[in-house]
Amino acid sequence: MAQATGIKEIIKPENLVYRKTKVMTDNILSYCPGCGHGTAHRILAEIIDEEGLQSETIGISPVGCSVLLYEFIDIDWQEAAHGRAPALATAIKRLLPDKFVFTYQGDGDLAAIGTAETIHTCNRGENILIIFINNGIYGMTGGQMAPTTLPGMKSSTSPYGRDVKLMGNPLKMTDIVATLPGTYYVTRQSVHTPVNVRKTKKAIRKAVHYQKLNKGTCFIEIVSNCPSGWKMTPVEANKWMEANMFPFYPLGDLKVPAEENAQKTTNSEKND
Amino acid sequence: MAKIRGSIVVEIDRCKGCEVCMVSCPTGTIAMAKEVNHKGYFYAYPAHPELCIGCANCAMVCPDGVITVYKTKI
Ligand SMILES: Cc1ncc(C[n+]2csc(CCOP(=O)(O)OP(=O)(O)O)c2C)c(N)n1
Ligand code: SF4
Ligand code: SF4
Ligand code: SF4
Ligand SMILES: [Mg+2]
Numbered sequence: 001m002a003q004a005t006g007i008k009e010i011i012k013p014e015n016l017v018y019r020k021t022k023v024m025t026d027n028i029l030s031y032c033p034g035c036g037h038g039t040a041h042r043i044l045a046e047i048i049d050e051e052g053l054q055s056e057t058i059g060i061s062p063v064g065c066s067v068l069l070y071e072f073i074d075i076d077w078q079e080a081a082h083g084r085a086p087a088l089a090t091a092i093k094r095l096l097p098d099k100f101v102f103t104y105q106g107d108g109d110l111a112a113i114g115t116a117e118t119i120h121t122c123n124r125g126e127n128i129l130i131i132f133i134n135n136g137i138y139g140m141t142g143g144q145m146a147p148t149t150l151p152g153m154k155s156s157t158s159p160y161g162r163d164v165k166l167m168g169n170p171l172k173m174t175d176i177v178a179t180l181p182g183t184y185y186v187t188r189q190s191v192h193t194p195v196n197v198r199k200t201k202k203a204i205r206k207a208v209h210y211q212k213l214n215k216g217t218c219f220i221e222i223v224s225n226c227p228s229g230w231k232m233t234p235v236e237a238n239k240w241m242e243a244n245m246f247p248f249y250p251l252g253d254l255k256v257p258a259e260e261n262a263q264k265t266t267n268s269e270k271n272d
Numbered sequence: 273m274a275k276i277r278g279s280i281v282v283e284i285d286r287c288k289g290c291e292v293c294m295v296s297c298p299t300g301t302i303a304m305a306k307e308v309n310h311k312g313y314f315y316a317y318p319a320h321p322e323l324c325i326g327c328a329n330c331a332m333v334c335p336d337g338v339i340t341v342y343k344t345k346i
Contacts, residue, residue, distance in 0.1 A: 006346070007321055010279040015344040017278075020337035029308040029336055033313065034290030038335030194329035207284055227290075247301040 021049040027071050034234020036224030037066050039191040040133060043201045051208050054126040058092050059101045060085040064106035065140045083114025086121035089128045100211055102129040107148040108138040111173045118173060125182025125216035129207045135226040136245060143229030145172040150248055167227045174221040176253035184216035186255035190223045223249045274345040278326020280318050289313030292329035293339060299323040302330060307308040
């Protein structure tokens with residue numbers, strides 16, 4: 001009984017350290033158990049909340065499992081046709097340059113049907129944020145092979161594993177956009193552990209600040225899971241992702257702003 | 273000596289039983305219930321509440337955002 005009283009003493013408003021942000025709606029997420037989409041949505045909503053941008057943000061929701069994203073984060077939205085989110089974001093940001101504008105897209109959306117929009121938007125250096133959820137598969141439509149599917153990885157359309165001779169090589173879109181002059185900040189993160197969630201949140205916060213500088217496209221890939229498509233439990237899927245996805249899609253920054261690099265050099269010179 | 277004590281509240285009916293919180297808890301506070309919620313999932317709950325340090329790791333990784341965390345010094 002003493003223990004129960006102890007807990008009651010802890011659960012008080014003044015002791016609150018974490019609660020889901022009000023920028024998330026109360027709608028139940030339409031995702032499978034353990035799917036990284038939910039975590040990615042939540043930290044994005046947290047940043048929008050913490051930066052006071054709820055009424056200043058316009059999101060472009062994709063086609064894919066996250067097609068109903070506009071039901072889950074309480075901001076202004078535009079739904080795009082499959083793959084076309086960066087084109088819509090381009091128009092919206094140009095018309096309303098003071099808004100924080102982002103797209104949220106899966107790998108089928110961004111790296112297959114929307115390849116052209118992705119590359120040209122990044123090459124033009126549109127002042128938007130692209131969030132790219134790479135789970136190596138077309139989740140929504142039943143786990144078909146995507147351009148991002150790993151060599152040897154099984155999917156419903158590569159049941160014996162992806163044979164690159166027959167099916168081509170996987171595409172590293174993030175590496176490609178990092179080479180384009182229009183991108184300002186390009187990073188690859190994940191949301192499957194507390195440390196990774198915190199790092200990804202930091203990356204999104206940076207992208208929000210960079211957008212205010214009007215310096216070009218920010219691109220954040222989140223290597224994520226698809227427990228249902230991969231036919232694993234969520235915990236197994238996360239382990240599989242660490243063992244197989246991360247060696248092919250290594251986490252970390254691919255392009256950081258020149259100013260920040262210079263800053264780091266001066267700091268380290270100072271420290272020397 | 274002051275001790276950090278934490279406590280979590282899981283919204284049972286919104287939990288999907290993915291176990292991601294359980295494996296992310298550094299203190300082994302969380303376990304999965306032996307009974308299911310109204311959706312049919314074995315939901316997460318603080319099986320060893322006295323171990324919780326309020327680090328919020330579980331809440332950070334919960335894809336459904338169903339964990340609320342409290343922390344205090346006792
Ligand atoms: C123009 C068009 N072509 C094809 C589809 C079918 N379709 C719906 S979702 C999807 C793939 C989604 O995969 P991804 O972007 O990786 O998102 P995930 O579900 O994996 O998060 C496809 C091909 C469509 N809705 N519209
Ligand atoms: S099918 Fe895959 S990507 Fe879609 S909600 Fe389920 S786990 Fe997530
Ligand atoms: S707050 Fe930390 S210690 Fe407490 S249950 Fe969650 S992960 Fe475990
Ligand atoms: S991470 Fe969230 S949804 Fe998954 S078991 Fe824990 S509380 Fe339930
Ligand atoms: Mg996908």
